[in-house]
Amino acid sequence: MTIAAASSSPPPKGDLRRFSNEAWETVARTLSERLGARFQIGDSVREQHGHTTTWIPNQPPDGVAFAASTDEVAFIVRTCAAHDVPVIPFGVGTSLEGHVNAPEGGVSVDLSHMNQVLAINAHDFDCVVQPGVTRKQLNVLLRDQGLFFPIDPGADATLGGMAATRASGTNAVRYGTMKNMIISVEAVLPNGSIVRTGQRARKSSAGYDLTSLLIGSEGTLGIITELTVRLFGIPEAVGSVAASFGTIAEAAEAVIATMQYGVPVARIELLDPLTVRAMNDYSNLNFDEAPLLLVEFHGSETAVAEHQELFKAIVEDHGGNTVPSANSPEERTRIWQARHDAYWASLTLRPGAKGLSTDICVPISQLAACIGKAQKRAEDEGFIAPIVGHVGDGNFHVLPLIDMDNEDEIKRARSYVGWLNEMAIEAGGTCTGEHGIGQGKSAYLRRELGDAVDVMGAIKQALDPQNIMNPGKVLPA
Known part of the structure; x- marks a missing residue:
């Protein structure tokens, strides 16, 4: 990939691109130097990282960065933040409300290379995984130990994406949703800093519940780079x-x-x-x-x-x-x-x-x-x-x-x-039980939650004042 190629054929954008061609050229050069072939700008790979699974129009990013570690994710975010370029987290793209579209352009951070199960603590019924691990991949590894991870949204989604959208599925009536399954996460915040929201203890009263804040935030507050999740014994x-x-x-x-x-x-x-x-x-x-x-x-x-x-x-x-x-x-x-x-x-x-x-x-x-x-x-x-x-x-x-x-x-x-x-x-319900808000349902969030939306906006502004982290999702424009 050459920077000349990156700038000579501008890809299609959403309606709200806010950064200059010069800024993009600098970001593309910096990421290419760090990631090599794992930074791509081809039309097909960009379109694959725009939304493809529903009727919502595809809005591809300017480029796709395949991160291999938390440090690389932090580097990508810091680079983009320095030039006001949006960052859109991507798992395997199974979400259904436009979560991975890039309406303001930017860089899609593909986490599929971060797919290692880092630790299985069988006696504690938990494990530590990277965000690119899929639920089927995890359950294959757990089967020999008599354990399984119960959240089953149907598609073989990544656990990072499932956490970001607060997914659930067919087993939720017995085991709960992703918010019930996650003990703690590691995440890269919009300024590129890395935080861990808790230890492996099953409960804690230590400070604000940042784990729950990030679960269901749909990539608008940070990029989840590691998860500690609960496990269950395979039933008799x-x-x-x-x-x-x-x-x-x-x-x-x-x-x-x-x-x-x-x-x-x-x-x-x-x-x-x-x-x-x-x-x-x-x-x-x-x-x-x-x-x-x-x-x-x-x-x-x-x-x-x-x-x-x-x-x-x-x-x-x-x-x-x-x-x-x-x-x-x-x-x-x-x-x-x-x-x-x-x-x-x-x-x-x-x-x-x-x-x-x-x-x-x-x-x-x-x-x-x-x-x-x-x-x-x-x-x-x-x-x-x-x-x-x-x-x-x-x-x-x-x-x-x-x-x-x-x-x-x-x-x-x-x-x-x-x-x-x-x-x-x-009827006292919600406009989305498990798909999330994304782009498709943002217009109904205030109707459902009223002034609580302003509290969400204040949290977003505090953590992401540049609004570079998956902009155009969740909160109404």
């Missing part, structure tokens, strides 16, 4: 039940009853008939094309059997029918992989369309009503909009399939997503 037994219902309302009411009875489910997923149809075709399954609950239990052999029977009774009380349990590891894996592939399966319902993936989360007492409203509104708009949800904690996803060449359809789809957000907030 795992059991599954699948149940079909006549209506979404019956299925949702069965979920509410399951939670109110205190049945300790590990996963409880709701799929609407559209999703079931797509999943059957895509993953070669044969569930009835009706509202479907997929439920999993963890524990001892006796406890799992008891919980399965109790759940089957609840299903029967709510007009549902259970299908044979998938208790072999192979069959469970096949079914849950199909559930994780539901996004891609749903795209086959309207070939050529884009999926406008969105999520909301409501109190479980509001779940049945909100899903019903979301379904009816989509039908009234004429959208094909499959619904799936981690419904044990009131979180569900709607995926309108949109023709991106139809401006009227795009406008109506955006209006529909806005209506979903407002409905969730009105």
Whole structure:
């Protein structure tokens, strides 16, 4: 890479680029000298590091720096800060709200080379990892020690990205979200300084909870470069039940009853008939094309059997029918992989369309009503909009399939997503249960949190007065 190449063909930018060509040329030269081939400015690699997984337009960075250590991340941040060039952290790019776009240009800091498990403390049920470690990679290493990391957002995301977006997924109803899993982090702040937010102790009353501040900050307050995370023992037994219902309302009411009875489910997923149809075709399954609950239990052999029977009774009380349990590891894996592939399966319902993936989360007492409203509104708009949800904690996803060449359809789809957000907030819920705010939902943050947004802005200003750390995300413009 030559600096002449870097400056002779300016890449496309967002609308708000604030630094000069001269500043960029200096940054590019400095990073190239330090990183060599690990600093790249080619069109394809830049586009890969803009947002590519949703309908949000791709806004690529000016360059991509593949960092190999915390010190290198700090060097990159200091270099960019000296010239007012934005910095955008990047894991594997699976986020869904434009988190990795570069609307003001700048440098994407790719952490995929920082993918080492640094320590496994089996007796303490924790481990120390670099941010580029993926959840599947970690669980392969933990399996021989009888341990696992439970947060499962579906995609094989990096733990750094999962922490930055406060991810959760199918196991959240039993094990919690990323905020429950992280003991401490190391991070590079916007001025290039390196901080560690805690030790390995399971609890602490020492000062402000900076760990929680950085979890879910979406790269706007710092770049996470190391994590100490909690682990769990692999359960003695795992059991599954699948149940079909006549209506979404019956299925949702069965979920509410399951939670109110205190049945300790590990996963409880709701799929609407559209999703079931797509999943059957895509993953070669044969569930009835009706509202479907997929439920999993963890524990001892006796406890799992008891919980399965109790759940089957609840299903029967709510007009549902259970299908044979998938208790072999192979069959469970096949079914849950199909559930994780539901996004891609749903795209086959309207070939050529884009999926406008969105999520909301409501109190479980509001779940049945909100899903019903979301379904009816989509039908009234004429959208094909499959619904799936981690419904044990009131979180569900709607995926309108949109023709991106139809401006009227795009406008109506955006209006529909806005209506979903407002409905969730009105019901005492949130505009995002796990996707995060990013670019896509920043307009709804103040509607949900009011003046607390100003407190967030004050924290952002204190830590990042230049606003170089992932600008244009989370806080409203």
